[in-house]
Amino acid sequence: MTATGEQRTREFESEALPHLDALYGLGLRLTGGDESAAQDLVQETMLRAYRAWDSFELGSNCRSWLMTILRNTFINDYRKRKSRPASVDYDEIAERPVFMDAKATDPEGKFFSRLIDREVIAAIEGLPIDFRIPLVLADVEGLGYQDIADLLEVPVGTVKSRLFRARRRLQRGLYDYAIEMGYIR
Amino acid sequence: MSEKDAGGGDPAEMISCQEALEKVYEYLDGELGAPDQDKVREHVKICRQCYPLFDFERAFLDFVREKGFAEEASGDLLERVKAIVREDG
Numbered sequence: 506m507t508a509t510g511e512q513r514t515r516e517f518e519s520e521a522l523p524h525l526d527a528l529y530g531l532g533l534r535l536t537g538g539d540e541s542a543a544q545d546l547v548q549e550t551m552l553r554a555y556r557a558w559d560s561f562e563l564g565s566n567c568r569s570w571l572m573t574i575l576r577n578t579f580i581n582d583y584r585k586r587k588s589r590p591a592s593v594d595y596d597e598i599a600e601r602p603v604f605m606d607a608k609a610t611d612p613e614g615k616f617f618s619r620l621i622d623r624e625v626i627a628a629i630e631g632l633p634i635d636f637r638i639p640l641v642l643a644d645v646e647g648l649g650y651q652d653i654a655d656l657l658e659v660p661v662g663t664v665k666s667r668l669f670r671a672r673r674r675l676q677r678g679l680y681d682y683a684i685e686m687g688y689i690r
Numbered sequence: 691m692s693e694k695d696a697g698g699g700d701p702a703e704m705i706s707c708q709e710a711l712e713k714v715y716e717y718l719d720g721e722l723g724a725p726d727q728d729k730v731r732e733h734v735k736i737c738r739q740c741y742p743l744f745d746f747e748r749a750f751l752d753f754v755r756e757k758g759f760a761e762e763a764s765g766d767l768l769e770r771v772k773a774i775v776r777e778d779g
Contacts, residue, residue: 555774
């Protein structure tokens with residue numbers, strides 16, 4: 506490794522490596538909690554980031570730059586595997602808002618805050634992939650509908666309906682869990 | 691919500707609860723175009739069936755956004771990434 510190569514590596518290590526846990530968290534959300542897939546994804550992301558390091562402007566937001574690389578890496582792979590038919594039976598999904606069931610006892614949804622972080626993460630990661638990805642992109646990453654549609658190469662209407670169902674499904678899962686655990690009586 | 695309860699707005703412009711409900715997330719995400727965003731807002735403002743539901747959904751989305759992003763201890767990943775980078779040169 507040359508002197509400049511050494512400097513480049515040190516720079517990368519001090520700027521990029523502190524974001525490893527954040528990247529791994531996003532990787533786990535996207536892969537549905539698959540630790541080995543998430544680790545591979547983070548490694549692939551870091552290798553790509555390192556190779557593209559000269560294009561990164563020091564002082565700009567390194568974390569969001571890395572998140573974008575990770576997201577694109579994952580989505581590219583997801584799109585390639587998408588020749589299979591839709592993995593979700595859309596008709597069977599209950600879309601009744603949880604509010605309708607909770608309004609008598611907990612109209613403000615206070616039970617949500619009684620759930621432990623780990624339980625919420627598990628519920629997100631447990632969503633079927635076609636629902637999980639739009640939800641993670643919208644609610645974890647904060648992307649808009651058009652950006653998600655562009656990334657996934659689907660119409661905006663598809664993003665809307667999947668996100669709608671994903672949220673209702675997540676909400677229902679958390680509610681059922683809260684009842685089971687006695688957080689709601 | 692019956693039309694006579696619609697207050698100041700033009701009753702003909704009022705959307706139904708069902709329409710408001712279908713657009714709840716688009717509305718809360720700020721993804722509706724101006725006319726639809728206004729129509730939903732007007733409806734929710736005066737409909738006592740819908741406003742608590744919209745508040746509930748808003749609380750739910752805030753909750754998911756707050757909890758959904760959590761860092762995870764990546765264990766020996768740090769050493770592995772360092773090795774990969776050093777190897778790559």
